[in-house]
Amino acid sequence: MFKQIKFKNKKQKYGVIGLGALLGLVFVLSIISNIFAGDKPSDEGDVTYDVATLRKQEPVSIEGISVLESDSSYYYDPSRGEIESIYVKTGDKVQKGDTLFTYRQEAIDEELEDAQREKNRLYAKREQLVKQLSQLTGKTYNFQGDCIDLNQVQGKQSYAIIEPINQDFDEADMSVVVQASDATAVTSDQDGSTGLKDQIKELNYNIEDVEIKLMRLKKKQHGPVKAKFAGEVVFDQTGVFNSNVPLVRLVSGQNTLIQGNVSEYEYYLMQEDRPVDLHVKAEDRKVQGKITHFDKFPPISNGAPLASPTSEGAGDLMASASKSQSEAGQFGFSILADDFIQPGFSVNIKIAMPGLVIPKDAIIKENNQNYVFVYHEGKVKKTAIDLERQGAQMVVQSGLKAGDQLIQFPQHLKDGQSVQINQDQEQTN
DSSP: OOOOOOOOOOOHHHHHHHHHHHHHHHHHHHHHHHHHHSSSSSSSSGGOOOOOOOOOOOEEEEEEEEEEEEEEOOOOOOOGOEEEEEETTOOOOOOOOEEEEEOHHHHHHHHHHHHHHHHHHHHHHHHHHHHHHHHHHEEOOOOOEEEEEEEETTTTEEEEEEEEETOOOOOHHHHHHHHHHHHHHGGGGGTOOOHHHHHHHHEEEHHHHHHHHHHHHHHHHEEEOSSSSSEEEEEEEEGTTTTTSEEEEEEEEEEEEEEEEETTTTTGOOOOOOOOEEETTTTTTEEEEEEEEOOOOSSSSOOOOOOOOTTGGGGGGGOOEEEOGGGTOOOOEEESSSSSTTOOOOEEEEEEHHHHHHHGGGGGEEETTEEEEEEEEEEEEEEEEHHHEEETTEEESOOTTTOOOOESSSSTOOOOBBBOOOGGGGOOO
């Protein structure tokens, strides 16, 4: 197919071969030169960088239910006896500590009678022994056996205790008495009064025990149930006979709480006194509020929020029947609304977090310090930043501002270097 080339002589043949080899070598060097030239641009300005423009964080939205700040129910407890008296009715305003209703137990009445009889017997016995002691010693004693000295002061009789019945002398006291030559005190048993005094002492202790018992029984006898906070009464007569129905419900409508749950992924939103924006869905109304309480630990059993320190039972509205593993990471919270919201209304909660989110690709770390390169008018400025974590993202609170443009992948840049940015692929963070 190809005609064989014939050379006139060997010199011509070798000349053609040499020329071909030279052309081939030039071609290969040209390719290699172009490859290396492509990897190494002649000007750094030829490289373009992507940037991310910083923006304020969008508010995070969660849900909650409005409840009264204070809402407590008081049930009839059969174990405490029968209801003796009810002191409130629906609509009454009560203060903290006011009695709502009282209990009475027949068994306690009988115990009271027995204790009172025992007290009377002890009193009579003591009175008899004190009288015997006075006759034996020729001294005057008060009702509990203290030796006294009667005197008149401005026409009125009074006395001073000169020897308390329960006074116990230690060795130091006894030595003082001996030195004072108080032979009567030292030899007080010569008249045989020590045995009577010991009996009176024992009676005094027994009487004190019975009086304490009487006081406790009297408290149980009437068993007052008192209001735990100031509020308005809701009374239900059914609760007198049915212990499953609240007899008295006490509510305070001065403040409204919003309660709900957040998952482990939203827990970072929780901070006491953090302001929030509330949207009452049923009324299309906006209200301001602030976080007042949140659970530091999730509840043990289910996903229901724990009641706030100022709430009693209000968290029941948010109780969940499920005990699945998906609810294990739920944390209850309470938000105090600035205006009244009807209890039971659903509320959307928006929480605006402070700080600017920094893309991970814009951060470089040198000697344990984080830096970003801020682009401005064709040049970059190397800026040190302090990062803090919010959930899964990293933010800065100072040193940068919304609208700043950060260079992505700035590993080879230097402070003050001129760069070009890719306007078509500018990212907003």
